[in-house]
Amino acid sequence: MKTLIVALGGNALIRFGEEGTTEEQFRNLRTPIKQIAELSKEYNIIITHGNGPQVGNLLLQQEGTSEVIKRHLGILVAETQGQIGYMIESTLDEELMHLNIDVEKLFLTVLTYVQVDPEDPAFKHPTKPIGPAYSEPRSGFVKTPKGWRRVVPSPKPIKIYQWREIKKLMQENFIVIACGGGGIPVIKEGKRLQGVEAVIDKDLASAKLGEQVEADILLIATDVEYVALNYKKSNQRNLHKLSISEAKKYLKEGQFPAGSMGPKIEAVISFIESCGERAIITSIENIKTALEGKAGTHIYK
C-alpha cells in the first residue's frame, strides 16, 4: 500500500466563527476522519494536524492564574498533541466501527518532537499567529486578516525524532497521528533535548516527516478547494495542476502569502523534491474526491 500523509488544517477542528467548544471540534472532525477511515482500506495513512487556537488557549489559561507554574511552549504543544490526538482517535474509532474494520485496523497517536536550529532566524522574528484573534490591539500581538493575534517564532523543522517509530508502525499498517501542531520544538544540547519557545509549521513538519519515512503522497487539507492565482481578486484562477517549477515561480512572484498558502507550497515543493510521488492541496471536504483526481490542486515534478 502507498503511504499517504493527510495534513489537517485548523478548520478540521474549529470552523470560522466558532468558539471551539469540545462538541464543535468533535463534530467538525467527523468530515475529514470519515473520509480517512474509508481511505485506510487503500492507503497506509499518517494524519498530521495544526494546533494554533488550542495552544494559544493553553497559553492564555496559564497566564490566567499565578497559582500554577508556567510551562514553556514545547510542553504546551505536547499537551495539545494529547488533547487533539485523543479527539482524532476516538472519532476514528467510531468511523472504523461504522465500516466494520475497527478490529483489524490499529491506530496510534505518536507524540512527536522535532529538532530545530537554535540559530534559526525565526527566533528573532516571530511570525506564527496562535490563539484567539481580538478586534483590539494587545501588547506583543500583531494584526492578521482575522484580527490581532499573538505571534511566536516558527523555526524550520530539521529532523522528526520519531521517524523510525512511525516507519515501523507503517510497516505494521497502523494509522498514525503524528507531528501534532508541527511537533514539539526541541534543540539538541549534547545528548539532551531541550524544549524551546516556538511553534513549528505543521505543513513543513509533515513534508519533513514524509521525506524521512519515504511517504508517497502528501495531501494538505485546508479551507479552499484549489490553490489559486490572484486569490480573491476579480481575475482569480484556480489551479488544477501545478508543476514544481511553476510553483516556485509563483511563490517568487508573491502569489502565495507567507501566513497562509506560502508554507503549504513550500512544503509540497520540499516533499516532492525529496521523495514524494505527488502532492495535493484541497479542502477538508474533498480529501477523498481529490485523491480520486476529481478535486484539488495536484502538484507534480
Add this chain to the structure above:
Amino acid sequence: MKTLIVALGGNALIRFGEEGTTEEQFRNLRTPIKQIAELSKEYNIIITHGNGPQVGNLLLQQEGTSEVIKRHLGILVAETQGQIGYMIESTLDEELMHLNIDVEKLFLTVLTYVQVDPEDPAFKHPTKPIGPAYSEPRSGFVKTPKGWRRVVPSPKPIKIYQWREIKKLMQENFIVIACGGGGIPVIKEGKRLQGVEAVIDKDLASAKLGEQVEADILLIATDVEYVALNYKKSNQRNLHKLSISEAKKYLKEGQFPAGSMGPKIEAVISFIESCGERAIITSIENIKTALEGKAGTHIYK
C-alpha cells in the same frame, strides 16, 4: 523477553515539598528512567504513570480565566498524557543514548483511553485527590494527609482500549508509555466513546492493562521501599514477601489505607489473579534492585 509494567508514582515527577517546575520534573524522572533504560536490555517494558498534581493544575488554570472554553476532565487527562509522556520520552531518549542502545530501541507514548461504567458508584462518591494541597479548606475540597485537596470520582477501569496496539508494540520490542494518569476515562454510548469527569487510579489501570496484554511482572514504584504492617506505628513491620491470601487478609483488616497503599494492593491482587507471574511494590530508587530480588515487597500467588 518477559513483559514488565513499571507503574510510576507521583514522586517520580514531583517530590514532597517541591513546586513541580518543569526542571524539577525532568530531574526527578532521571532516577526511574535511568533504571528503566538499563532494564530494557532484559525486559519488554511498559511504563505507566500518575498525573494527580498535573491534571489538578490544568483544572486550576482553566478556572483562572473566562476567556477560554473549559474542557472536561477526560480532555485534561489527555493533555497530561502528552505533557508527561513527552517528559518521560525525552529523558528516556537521553538515557538510552548514554547506554548506546538508542538506535535499536524504539519507544512511544500511547494515548490511552479506558472504559468505565457510568453506573460505577464512584461517580456519586468522589475520592481521588488531585491538584495542589492547601492549608485552608476550600469549597468542594476534602482534608487529606497533605492538606485540603480537590477530589474527583475514580471509577474502576473495565477495559483499556489500546491493548491491541500495545500488545503489537510489545511484539516489536518497543518501550511503551501508556495509561498516563490512569487513562482517559470514557463511557460507551452505542458506538460513540464519551469522555467523562473522572480520574482513574493508575495502579488499577496498570493491572488491567497487564491482564489484557498478558504481562509477566507488575512493579509499582512509590515512595516507600516496602509495604508495611502497622505503617508509621512503633510496631511497623516491613514485608519482604506477601502472598495473595495474606494481602487480602491485611486489606480486610484495614492495614492498607484507601487513599494510598489500598489501591496498590488491590491492583497487584487483581494482576496476579488474572495472569501475572509476580508483582513488586517498592520505591522509585529501588526499581532495578527490587527486580534483582534485593529490595521491595514481592507479591506472589
